[in-house]
Amino acid sequence: MPKFTVDGREIEAAEGRTILQALDDAGLLMNGVDIPHYCWHPKLAVDGSCRLCQVEVEGVPKLQIACDTPVRDVMVVHTQNDRVKAAREGVMELLLVNHPLDCPICDQAGECKLQDYAYDYGVRASRSKEPRRALKKNVDLGPTIVFDQERCILCRRCVRFCREIPKTGELSVFNRGDRSVIETFPGTSLDNDYSMNVADICPVGALTTRDFRFKIRVWFLEDVPGICTGCSNGCNIYLGVANNKVYRYVPRRNDAVNDTWICDAGRMSYREIAAPDRLRECEVRDEAGRLDPVGLDRAIEVAAGRLRRLIDSKGPGVIAGLASAHASNEDLFTFRRFLAALGSETCGVAVVRGKADDLLIKEEKAPNAEGAREIGFGDARAVVDRIRSGAVDAVIVLGHDALQEGLLGSEQALAGLDTVILLDTHASELQRVAHVIVPVRHAAEKLGSFVNAARRVQRAVPAVESGWETFADGEVIARLGAALGLEGFDGSYDVHSVARELAATHAAFAGIDLDTIGDAGRPLAESARPRTER
Amino acid sequence: MLETPYVTRYLTEHFGEPDFPTLKGYERFGGYRAARKALTEMSPEEVIELVKTAGLQGRGGAGFPAGMKWSFMPKDSDRPKYLVCNADESEPGSFKDRILLERGAHQMLEGILIAAWATGATTTFIYIRGEYAYPADQVERAIAEAYAKRYLGDNIMGTGFRHDVRVTRGAGAYICGEETGLLESLEGKKGQPRKKPPFPAQYGAFGMPTTVNNVETFSHVPHIVDKGANWFRSFGTEKSPGTTIFGVSGHVVRPGLYELPLGTPLSEIVFEHAGGVPGGRKVKGVIPGGMSMPILPAGQLDVPMANEFLRERKTMLGTGGIMVMDETTCMVRVASVISYFFRDESCGQCTQCREGTGWMNKIVERIERGAAEEEDIEVLGDVAGKMEAKTICAFADAAAWPIQGLLRHFRDDFVEHVRQRKCPFAGSFEL
Numbered sequence: 002m003p004k005f006t007v008d009g010r011e012i013e014a015a016e017g018r019t020i021l022q023a024l025d026d027a028g029l030l031m032n033g034v035d036i037p038h039y040c041w042h043p044k045l046a047v048d049g050s051c052r053l054c055q056v057e058v059e060g061v062p063k064l065q066i067a068c069d070t071p072v073r074d075v076m077v078v079h080t081q082n083d084r085v086k087a088a089r090e091g092v093m094e095l096l097l098v099n100h101p102l103d104c105p106i107c108d109q110a111g112e113c114k115l116q117d118y119a120y121d122y123g124v125r126a127s128r129s130k131e132p133r134r135a136l137k138k139n140v141d142l143g144p145t146i147v148f149d150q151e152r153c154i155l156c157r158r159c160v161r162f163c164r165e166i167p168k169t170g171e172l173s174v175f176n177r178g179d180r181s182v183i184e185t186f187p188g189t190s191l192d193n194d195y196s197m198n199v200a201d202i203c204p205v206g207a208l209t210t211r212d213f214r215f216k217i218r219v220w221f222l223e224d225v226p227g228i229c230t231g232c233s234n235g236c237n238i239y240l241g242v243a244n245n246k247v248y249r250y251v252p253r254r255n256d257a258v259n260d261t262w263i264c265d266a267g268r269m270s271y272r273e274i275a276a277p278d279r280l281r282e283c284e285v286r287d288e289a290g291r292l293d294p295v296g297l298d299r300a301i302e303v304a305a306g307r308l309r310r311l312i313d314s315k316g317p318g319v320i321a322g323l324a325s326a327h328a329s330n331e332d333l334f335t336f337r338r339f340l341a342a343l344g345s346e347t348c349g350v351a352v353v354r355g356k357a358d359d360l361l362i363k364e365e366k367a368p369n370a371e372g373a374r375e376i377g378f379g380d381a382r383a384v385v386d387r388i389r390s391g392a393v394d395a396v397i398v399l400g401h402d403a404l405q406e407g408l409l410g411s412e413q414a415l416a417g418l419d420t421v422i423l424l425d426t427h428a429s430e431l432q433r434v435a436h437v438i439v440p441v442r443h444a445a446e447k448l449g450s451f452v453n454a455a456r457r458v459q460r461a462v463p464a465v466e467s468g469w470e471t472f473a474d475g476e477v478i479a480r481l482g483a484a485l486g487l488e489g490f491d492g493s494y495d496v497h498s499v500a501r502e503l504a505a506t507h508a509a510f511a512g513i514d515l516d517t518i519g520d521a522g523r524p525l526a527e528s529a530r531p532r533t534e535r
Numbered sequence: 536m537l538e539t540p541y542v543t544r545y546l547t548e549h550f551g552e553p554d555f556p557t558l559k560g561y562e563r564f565g566g567y568r569a570a571r572k573a574l575t576e577m578s579p580e581e582v583i584e585l586v587k588t589a590g591l592q593g594r595g596g597a598g599f600p601a602g603m604k605w606s607f608m609p610k611d612s613d614r615p616k617y618l619v620c621n622a623d624e625s626e627p628g629s630f631k632d633r634i635l636l637e638r639g640a641h642q643m644l645e646g647i648l649i650a651a652w653a654t655g656a657t658t659t660f661i662y663i664r665g666e667y668a669y670p671a672d673q674v675e676r677a678i679a680e681a682y683a684k685r686y687l688g689d690n691i692m693g694t695g696f697r698h699d700v701r702v703t704r705g706a707g708a709y710i711c712g713e714e715t716g717l718l719e720s721l722e723g724k725k726g727q728p729r730k731k732p733p734f735p736a737q738y739g740a741f742g743m744p745t746t747v748n749n750v751e752t753f754s755h756v757p758h759i760v761d762k763g764a765n766w767f768r769s770f771g772t773e774k775s776p777g778t779t780i781f782g783v784s785g786h787v788v789r790p791g792l793y794e795l796p797l798g799t800p801l802s803e804i805v806f807e808h809a810g811g812v813p814g815g816r817k818v819k820g821v822i823p824g825g826m827s828m829p830i831l832p833a834g835q836l837d838v839p840m841a842n843e844f845l846r847e848r849k850t851m852l853g854t855g856g857i858m859v860m861d862e863t864t865c866m867v868r869v870a871s872v873i874s875y876f877f878r879d880e881s882c883g884q885c886t887q888c889r890e891g892t893g894w895m896n897k898i899v900e901r902i903e904r905g906a907a908e909e910e911d912i913e914v915l916g917d918v919a920g921k922m923e924a925k926t927i928c929a930f931a932d933a934a935a936w937p938i939q940g941l942l943r944h945f946r947d948d949f950v951e952h953v954r955q956r957k958c959p960f961a962g963s964f965e966l
Contacts, residue, residue: 051886052926064924064925069730095887095894098894128914155889177708177882178879178883178892179890179892181889
């Protein structure tokens with residue numbers, strides 16, 4: 002392992018790494034060692050064209066670009082001396098010669114590397130008196146991305162991204178010299194499952210997403226670390242929050258999960274949180290068959306009454322549980338414990354399936370299918386089969402995943418049941434057959450953990466509050482358990498202690514604590530549970 | 536009357552013979568004797584050692600020792616190795632390779648064959664600029680002749696050695712003369728230089744170990760093998776042996792090609808060989824080695840034309856394209872033409888080059904229009920300085936150096952434009 006010295010600090014590097022890569026590996030890049038860079042990106046091939054990351058390497062006459070200079074043992078690097086600073090200022094001045102400086106109307110302002118580096122490493126006043134390049138300000142690159150050619154600094158990250166990550170290669174640099182522009186090939190458009198990442202990696206305001214542009218100034222946004230719930234990959238994200246509203250998801254780097262990317266579908270799934278079809282009120286069905294709005298206490302009371310009647314007449318075996326892979330481990334563990342205390346054996350988890358690729362997009366379209374299985378939920382199909390066979394009179398349903406996956410054949414499978422208790426985030430056909438409905442929280446609204454397809458436990462923290470009364474699924478179940486007088490349920494619900502109990506009772510979760518798991522998550526222990534074929 | 540250089544030595548000696556471009560004519564003057572010697576009597580190592588001893592410097596502009604370049608090719612590689620002949624002669628002021636292609640295609644092919652033997656290359660790609668249609672035709676004709684006589688292809692001269700030569704025609708970009716820009720273009724991609732390392736000897740054409748040499752460089756090789764290193768060193772200076780073909784253009788009585796030993800004083804070439812400036816006017820400045828090399832003022836023409844001397848005058852031999860400008864020349868106009876050229880031809884990858892070439896050109900054009908202040912002259916020099924030695928290839932240097940040279944020696948021309956708010960050289964050349 003070569004050791005090298007950067008500004009007097011000794012750093013160990015893996016074999017074959019360049020200076021920037023080695024600093025990035027060590028977590029020091031722009032975090033202790035400042036080497037500004039545009040074209041270099043940790044997850045893309047080295048380009049070496051912006052020339053901003055030049056550093057002095059002792060014994061080498063010319064300045065070297067840190068992105069493409071391999072670390073050698075005992076190499077001595079200077080990143081902050083006058084020669085390096087002068088070179089940086091030179092690059093910054095040249096980059097700004099043709100930049101429109103339209104920051105006041107630019108969406109990138111506030112998270113713009115051209116702004117940041119101009120402040121940190123640039124010259125304050127431009128010496129250029131020449132007219133700047135006049136180019137197209139509003140180029141429609143495709144369904145998701147709008148391109149401002151004037152702002153582009155031609156770092157070509159977007160070009161390399163399309164070639165290397167989705168491997169669709171829609172973008173290229175056309176023309177040459179100071180007439181160079183990024184474009185799609187004639188007759189094509191930037192349209193792939195990951196297209197919006199180009200806006201994240203664009204260091205300036207050239208590429209913006211059609212969805213987010215002009216919505217809000219980024220300095221009003223708080224970046225809350227979270228997990229995308231679009232599929233079982235569990236991509237790490239920041240939820241951009243202001244005024245108790247999520248404005249966007251952007252990828253949060255996690256080299257063990259999603260590198261620095263998320264798919265477009267996952268990114269757009271933030272719209273679920275404030276969707277108009279969110280369930281807002283508890284409802285119970287009256288004798289005339291109408292749903293009446295009630296408070297949670299009344300909803301619990303009605304649900305408990307219906308279940309108690311069935312338990313007393315037919316025993317707990319006629320009650321089934323259908324879980325959602327959108328629920329957190331803590332919700333699911335509480336539900337599983339509830340069913341066990343009740344004496345019901347019939348439970349399973351429904352998982353919506355869809356298309357997958359070999360990059361990030363997974364077949365299971367929910368964040369916690371693996372967690373649900375680990376906690377003891379089998380396949381929902383078995384539960385539905387029992388319901389269809391007439392052996393079930395009541396079902397407690399978390400979410401409408403089973404409906405979406407087509408397991409229920411619209412809602413008919415549940416239509417004849419004595420009691421359907423629905424805990425859900427969004428409206429669905431299940432409302433038509435439910436007797437008790439309780440609105441529950443989205444993953445962005447509660448603390449909880451999820452297990453992704455690679456069996457990594459990751460945490461989501463509350464980023465927003467719904468503007469109406471909602472509850473975590475686990476909390477509703479806990480109160481229902483208390484109302485039924487089940488053992489181990491006193492009506493209280495503390496997500497931290499649920500997580501601790503999960504860790505104490507399930508070997509795979511041993512040592513996992515919501516407070517210490519961190520934003521990067523950690524792998525689940527190998528479980529003795531036989532792996533199911535999926 | 537065939538077009539031949541005014542002064543000839545070994546390279547161009549027989550270029551006046553009508554049949555010299557043909558294989559028969561070339562062999563009449565001893566052609567392919569050196570290749571036969573190399574392939575049958577010498578080991579590849581011996582050939583490389585000979586070229587190193589001869590001290591042959593690359594004639595494409597950078598002057599890198601050819602034998603050393605060949606020795607960088609990996610010895611024990613199971614990957615095919617390639618040679619590339621750079622015939623993209625695109626440096627303004629250069630026109631020496633053209634005649635070597637037109638009149639001496641077999642001489643170049645023989646040099647290629649010897650280099651192939653020395654490096655173990657399986658194929659040579661000759662990249663000829665698209666504008667050189669007739670030269671390319673001549674090369675293709677010569678290649679066909681060589682194949683027919685088993686000087687190329689399988690079992691060359693009965694030795695079992697195989698070598699193939701292919702011609703690729705360029706599409707007109709200056710940057711495709713840069714060796715890695717050329718490689719990209721050869722592969723069918725946009726001609727944008729590659730970052731180095733890896734150097735072509737490790738990762739060249741189509742990812743294979745590759746050596747790129749200029750047309751003239753290859754053309755010297757048969758003579759070195761035939762007559763020896765000492766003979767070669769009898770021409771030129773100790774550090775810069777051999778002859779080269781100087782192409783003289785501009786304000787001279789006899790513009791044209793002159794094959795002369797390296798180290799010949801620039802003044803001798805301009806005044807004695809090329810006849811000096813017509814009409815009794817005085818020389819103002821001379822660009823010694825193609826447009827990317829810094830200009831020399833009239834007072835510095837005593838310099839011997841070899842890099843060791845030219846470097847002391849902050850310029851270089853380049854491609855030996857000598858451009859003479861007389862006293863009527865507006866050096867701001869020259870700067871304007873040069874900066875426009877480099878702005879137009881920059882590939883646009885590196886920030887300094889893409890933005891710097893455009894910025895310089897805009898400043899110079901404003902100075903030329905009489906719309907600039909003296910501070911703009913400072914900025915112009917400063918921008919050139921910011922571009923130097925900081926980019927993927929030497930194009931930015933090539934764009935910056937001539938501007939720096941013009942500012943160094945002819946600053947007064949720039950200042951006068953600013954003061955008079957117009958060009959003081961009425962009737963200076965127009966394009």
